[in-house]
Amino acid sequence: MSDFPFTDLSRLEHQDALPEACDTLIIGGGIAGVMTGYFLAKQGQRVVVCEKGRIAGEQSSRNWGWIRQQGRHPAELPIMVEANRLWHQLADEVGEDIGFKTTGILYMASEQSELETYERWLPFARQAGVDSRALSAQEMADYLPGARGNWVGGLYTPSDARAEPWLAVPALARLAKRAGALLREHCAVRSLDITAGKVSGVWTEAGRVRCNQVVLAGGAWSSLFARAQGIALPQLSVLASAMATNPMPAVFPGGAADPALAFRPRADGGYSIAHGFSHDFYLGPDAFRYFGAFREQVKSGLKTTRLRLAAPNGFPDGWGTARHWIPSEETPFERMRVLNPAPNMRTLNAALDRFADTWPSLGRPTIRQAWAGMIDTLPDEIPVLDRVPVVPGLVIATGLSGHGFGIGPAVGRVVADLVMERAVGHDLTAFSFNRFNSGRVLKPGLAF
């Protein structure tokens, strides 16, 4: 689909001139990069965010817009609680309507075993002060009146929220700019400039910028960038499809999901709907390179992942995608300004059927727009938020693994403090860069 927001490169919003030098340069204008830029600028740092295409052009505008504490990995939960608090503040501070609403998130369990998984997670919620609770079958019926479902119960978090990502992240970028960050769209960073073993700047397609600190927040492209600098980061991406319907009556005010259906009402009166947790996965060279690191994820994701044989050219892990270049050459980042893959209409239609079966009185929703995004994931499905020990001056903030929109503001705050060598206020051990070299088998954690 060509008319998805931010695919149009003739309408760039941010064209700040690149300075000769800055304190910190951020690679990537998704929510991780934008929020890091905002918090650094607020601390008085001279910060530049370089985005190869459009701010929020990739995952950060394509997501469901769920701001979810529910089901988070225990290590992420305290950061997510902070993010939830920050969203309330930021929604006021941006001075624009970003569709932020605290409307709760609900998981529907069709099997007793799903309910038990949810119940096992509840102590983590309690410890973090999150108001999640298990629901009985009768309570589910009360929350979803008129629905035809065989749910044995569910999990509900009233303080979870939602926002419209395609409004929120550009608005946050404007906020970062007001705080003093420089933003430059259509400006790929080609490589790090390393002097005496340390970061001394970057080479962009528009020239060199001197700086002592670089944050790599390149979403699905981070591994490709890192590898070209000699840094191995076992990151792969899956394609996730979603759609917007035409306006329909409201059935639930917040986000709701089970493995075959996920939906939430949109500010425009329709729904954002997707097929629960199913994805498509393209086999590229990194899929083979990092197979060992991902073997636990492969096992647990077999049922929900559709394998596609050849990763298309130009994708971060495409067979024809260049892996090495010199700073004076065009790179894969410029060849694919906005990664805008085609959605899987089969799974989207299955989700629509499921919605129609669940609310027969509403009829089958009609699609207004369908799209897809490439979700970057790491073997344990939690990000790297760390300095790279072998490259002083480089911080990595990537691998937000399908749930980075909600946590994005706090990721930005944490990464800004990492850059400034201040106490971050959270235990970041689980997010270390070195965990991939520890010899431990990393499993997708207690997150759903």
Ligand SMILES: Cc1cc2nc3c(=O)[nH]c(=O)nc-3n(C[C@H](O)[C@H](O)[C@H](O)COP(=O)(O)OP(=O)(O)OC[C@H]3O[C@@H](n4cnc5c(N)ncnc54)[C@H](O)[C@@H]3O)c2cc1C
């Ligand atoms: C369909 C879908 C549904 C989702 N639903 C949710 C949800 O409901 N809730 C939730 O919390 N999360 C959700 N997510 C995940 C969430 O969108 C991501 O985790 C989050 O947006 C990642 O942000 P990011 O900044 O790390 O990456 P991105 O948003 O992908 O941004 C990275 C940016 O870096 C740029 N870039 C890369 N390399 C370079 C370079 N060399 N030079 C310059 N720029 C570069 C890219 O162009 C890109 O714009 C969903 C994702 C998808 C696709």
